[in-house]
Amino acid sequence: MNRYYNPVQTVEGPGCTGELTGLLCEMALKEGRVLLLVWNEEVLKRPAFAGLTDAGFTVCSLVFRASNPTVEQLFETYQATRDFAPEVVVAVGGGSIMDVGKSLCCLYGKDLPDEDSLRRLIAEKSYGRPAARWIGVPTTAGTGSEVTCWATIWDPERDVKRSVECRDNYAFAALVDPELAVGMPVALAVSSALDAAAHAVESYWARGSNAVSRGLALEAIRTIMGHMDGLLAGTREAHDAMARGSMLAGLAFSNTKTTACHSISYPLTMHCGIPHGAAVSMLLGPVFRLNAPALDQQAPLLEALGVSGPDELEETICGILRRSGQPATLKEWGAHREDLPRLAQLGMTKGRADNNPVPIEPATILSILEHIYSTESYNLNQKGA
Secondary structure (H helix, E strand, C coil), X not given: CCCCCCCCEEEECCCHHHHHHHHHHHCCCCCCEEEEEECXXXXXXXXXHHCCCCCCCEEEEEECCCCCCEHHHHHHHHHHHCCCCCCEEEXXXXXXXXXXXXXXXXXXXXXXXXXXXXXXHHHHCCCCCXXXXXXXXXXXXXXXXHHCCXXXXXECCCCEEEEEECXXXXXXXXXXXXXXXXXXXXXXXXXXXXXXXXXXXXXXXXXXXXXXXXXXXXXXHHHHHHCHHHHHHCCHHHHHHHHHHHHHHHHHHHHHCCCHHHHHHHHHHHHHCCCHHHHHHHCHHHHHHHHXXXXXXHHHHHHHHCCCCHHHHHHHHHHHHHHCCCCCCCCCCCCXXXXXXXXXXXXXXXXXXXXXXXXXXHHHHHHHHHHCCCHHHHHHHHHHC
């Protein structure tokens, strides 16, 4: 029996950040302590955030600029804010801000003297009920993190990707305001959008997929892929659509998690510096080809993607990346062929690799990495297919 569950209030549309004060009042905070975790000081000048103090809240503002937050960075942020003991964290930014903001809610009230104690807490998942709640305000249309209850924390020192997961840590609300994404560089906008598309595609074929998540996934894919040309052209309509599509994708994979594409992509980001959205999107076509025999309902997915099959999907993604000024092969991103076997071993991420409808192993991953390494290897593989 498949079940769908997501308790996050979602408020979507231009200017919806103006609802923040009202939502905080709904939360009936005892002391009114609010941590504003933002990616840029300029964000704090917006009326929705600048007016919180006048509304009677005690606000602590902190700028967090790092991408792909590490255990050390999360620990530093925890140390900097634990004495303030916020009752609610308002996370304003992309996926990295969301990951840190929701993770902090699980850390407050815990005795964490050093990074290793934080590592143990994440590994043991012994959070208990979070001491703070949070509200997500995304400024990039890609992660869908505002409507999920887990966060990615990187640990390059230990060569692993860690996940803070707690079913009690869904956001109180998500404010999805496309106005916050206006002016985003095209490459970042496209990478974010492709990440959201991957969330939806992987949710559709994940082992835990259900009727509701599949419906949300298909609508997310249609919305995102149908407005990709507009996003490349920088239209306002496309930014509105991407904000909506990303949220729908987040609602879909909040119940299913992701699969092989994300599993394989993590070391590509951690060790090769490939932006997450670009890394995961390059894997969509090859993993679709791998999973195709196990998919009973391919037609709706292909229709939503606007392609005839995995080969055309791969060509489409390659074209989108290149049109946005980004490389479309591992070689162009600076990866070294001799590193592929190690990257394949690291691509077996627990909870993602084993969520794929077709079993994968390092040899499978190595074959996929060889396929996307260069244009020459792509053409060779296509001829042998």
